[in-house]
Amino acid sequence: MAKYKVVLTKETWPAAMERIEQHCEVKVWKEAEPIPRTLLLEWLKDAEGLFSTGDVKVDEDLLANAHQLRVVAQSSVGYDNIDIDACTRRGIPFGNTPGVLVETTADLAFALLLGAARRIHECWDFVKSGKWESTNNIPFGVDLYGKTLGIVGMGDIGCAVARRAKACGLNIIYYNRTRRMDDQLLEARYVDFRDLLQESDFIITLVPLSNQSRGMFGAKEFAQMKPSAYFINAARGSIVNTEALYEALKSKQIAYAALDVTDPEPLAGDNPLLSLPNILITPHIGSATYETRNRMAHLAADNLLAGLGRQALPTCVNPTVNYPQGAL
Ligand SMILES: NC(=O)C1=CN([C@@H]2O[C@H](COP(=O)(O)OP(=O)(O)OC[C@H]3O[C@@H](n4cnc5c(N)ncnc54)[C@H](O)[C@@H]3O)[C@@H](O)[C@H]2O)C=CC1
Ligand SMILES: O=C(O)C(=O)CO
Secondary structure (H helix, E strand, C coil), rough: CCCCEEECCCCCCHHHHHHHHEEEEEEEECCCCCCHHHHHHHHCCCCCCEEEEECCEEHHHHHHHHCCCCEEEEEECCCCCCHHHHHHHHCCCEECCCCHHHHHHHHHHHHHHHHHHCCCHHCCCCCCCCCCCCCCCCCCCCCCCCCEEEEEECCCCHHHHHHHHHHHCEEEEEEEECCCCCCCCCCCCCHHHHHHHCCCCEEEEEECCCCCCCCCCCCCCCCCCCCCEEEECCCHHHCCCCCHHHHHHHHCCCEEEEECCCCCCCCCCCHHHCCCCCCECCCCCCCCHHHHHHHHHHHHHHHHHHHCCCCCCCCCCCCCCCCCCCCC
């Protein structure tokens, strides 16, 4: 049987790659920088499947060029780089990887909270640089127990963070697009965004990037936070106005920020944020464990292969897509 033609905008995990290659003839971009747009458009001319990555914009322009495309799959839960309406208009299902990365990403978000509160990386720098001469000059942290954590975006990962926070004795408030029916089980109180900004000692944001959430943390929002507030972003860099965050940290309007995601990404070595003493940044590692990235790659491969075979995708963002008649 003829193999499907598929484009991968980065290499994926070997076991998932093997499964894809059993059924597909693949073109893979193997360099560290994003695939050049012109090359991608060229490759997509006869491609039936696209295995995309967050650094590639899948928009009207790209889809208009990809006449044979049956499916787009991506190894991430966030899909802010994909124009879902454009996919749907063209009858192309898009599959992401929800669920399988929830606990792993919640671990990282909570690690940022703990690491920031207890100044773990400053303490490590302190020990390494030979400054540990007495206990007088050690970096001091702040308690979690009895404080208030505000979670913005109380979806799968937000709830997993709430469970961790409960175990540490934090009071939990949250803001979400809609109130959750199960918030009593989580012992989390639904509040409006402004109250969350004003009441929280720690804020963790896990809201998807969209037209509504882009720039949702700017100068006005930082001004409403406590001067002792810790701000943690594990969602997407662009939900924060980076200049406003820099100003808020520099002027000590807020105490500290811990970021797993930044705008832009990757963050250049001379970015002003890196000159601040009150910040901790990790390089977008929320889901980056061997086990989880492997699970994500397999789920993305499942979506890709299902779409190529005109079957329903296991995890489809636009499941109302109609396949051409008689295709199944
Ligand atoms: N740092 C990392 O490596 C990772 C980052 N993420 C980010 O985390 C996000 C959340 O992931 P999940 O919890 O799995 O998604 P989810 O879909 O389960 O939860 C998102 C929640 O945000 C709420 N929401 C959406 N727009 C909102 C708005 N404008 N204002 C308030 N609430 C809003 C939704 O109602 C939903 O409850 C992803 O979209 C992705 O951007 C996810 C995985 C890893
Ligand atoms: O899944 C996502 O959205 C990520 O950011 C990486 O796992």
